[in-house]
Amino acid sequence: MRGRDNHAMRQLSKSKLIAYRQCPKRLWLEIHRPELRDDSGSEAAFATGHTVGAVAQEVFDVDGKGINLDPNEIGWEEAAKKTIEAINSGESPVFEAYFSIPGALALADVMRPDPDCSGLNWEMIEVKASASVKDYHRDDLAVQTYIAHNYGVSLSRIGLAHIDTSFVYPGNDDYEGLFHVVDLTEEAKSRHVEVETWLREAQGVAAQEDEPTVEVGDHCTKPYTCSFCPYCHEGIEAQEDPLGMLPNLSPQKRALIEQELSDSEHLELASVDDELLSATQILVKHAHLSGETYFKAEAARKVLKAYRGIPCFLDFETVRFAVPIWAGTKPYQNIPFQYSLHRVASDGKIHHTEFLKLEGGDPRRALTEKLIEDCGQEAPVFVYNATFERGVIRELANWFPDLKPMLDPLLERIVDLHPITKRHYYHPSQNGSWGLKAVAPAIAPELSYSDLEGVQVGTDAGVAYLEAIAPETAGERREELRRQMLEYCKRDTLATVRIWQYLTTMK
DSSP states (O other): OOOOOOTTSOOEEHHHHHHHHHOHHHHHHHHHOGGGOOOTTOHHHHHHHHHHHHHHHHHHOTTSOOEEOOHHHHOHHHHHHHHHHHHHHOOSOEEEEEEEETTEEEEEEEEEEOTTSSSSOEEEEEEOSSSSOOHHHHHHHHHHHHHHHHHTOOEEEEEEEEEOTTOOOOSTTOOTTSEEEEEOHHHHHTTHHHHHHHHHHHHHHHHOSSOOOOOOSGGGTSSSOOTTHHHHHTTOOOOOOTTTTSTTOOHHHHHHHHHHTTTSSSOOGGGSOGGGSOHHHHHHHHHHHHOOOEEOHHHHHHHHHTSOSSOEEEEEEEEOOSSOOSTTOOTTOOEEEEEEEEEEOTTSOEEEEEEEOOSSSOOHHHHHHHHHHHHOSSSOEEESOHHHHHHHHHHHHHHOGGGHHHHHHHHHTEEEHHHHHHHHEEOGGGTTOOOHHHHHHHHOTTOOSTTOSSOOSHHHHHHHHHHHHSTTSOHHHHHHHHHHHHHHHHHHHHHHHHHHHHHHHOO
């Protein structure tokens, strides 16, 4: 066994070959213009991958004799040397084994001696943080297999380990059963010719002096968003799509409309026959053509008048851990850690309460008890997307059966303001959407989210929470994150209040 090298050819990592598979231009930019990369938003994915990888090493190191050869920790030369030694000895599991062949290199997540085979045969396992096997994972494993095979490793089994979402964490750092390993041995070994072609083509792109010309398209975000998207889209004016604001327009219906208007020089919204559209699409079409707001004020007031009592307005924020940290929870389970609640008193005054704890412990019990207290026992609880909020409350009732008698009546009081708004209000600035962040600024322009720092969407809140509860996060930074999360969640429920006030008072 020996490592191989060839200075006449650029060494492309497995990740760069996968980048080539997504877009040749991406590969070229990764090599020649890496400074153009926008990695904002990738920190959370990197942190999740790191956590999953660390737990995988514990799970697959059954005897505790595994060797971690991560080149980022011990250096690339040392990793190359130690990989050869470890593979030749075949005595212990190896993590982050470094394989290098002419033109390509890769790190194998898990290499385990195969006890079912004679000689130095290995089981190679790639670890993914996803809940299932994706097509691009198969490409990834094909590249990994090709490189390991040409390095000289005898592979008896090749698998892909992904998160098993049925796993329930028992606590005490016991993650046995967190991963489900899918055997892809035959498939991965059968794709050597494909990978050879990818490698040859990728080397050709890497050797080009000039940036390849590739038009932007679906590949910019599939299978994942390219970090060079801001660069590639810079200066490209958004192409006006007159059908783009028509909600829920199916590809089949769109094709039919385009066929009907195939003789027109320009596709115009005014030319679309109403008979081809749903009632909602017709509403949007005519609002955009007239520039006027659609508002059935009397009908909206009549619907909302039926909900008597002092109304509450509720919004949850949740987090999804790939690796559960609290006993009794599952991977990627929606776990509420925060809520905001506004209450509009009979005198019109707005009162606000909230919940957010960042000590790192399981927040569910404390959140549930305070939620029951804050919501009271009567009056409607308005939300904007009841499916989500009801789902959270049902899960809380499942987790805490003793609190179920108080949570079940709360479920009955939930009122979804989204469909009520959709039936009675539309402003052209919504561009075919009735999402909270589309409707709120139309009704109350001061309710923009652009002035918020750090946390401006729900996913930001989850990322901020993970950082805030991490033991290594400094106290000052934790308090800054607390402020950002509280302001964001409060803005969401205040937006719901403003929509409700508009629908109940405006004429």
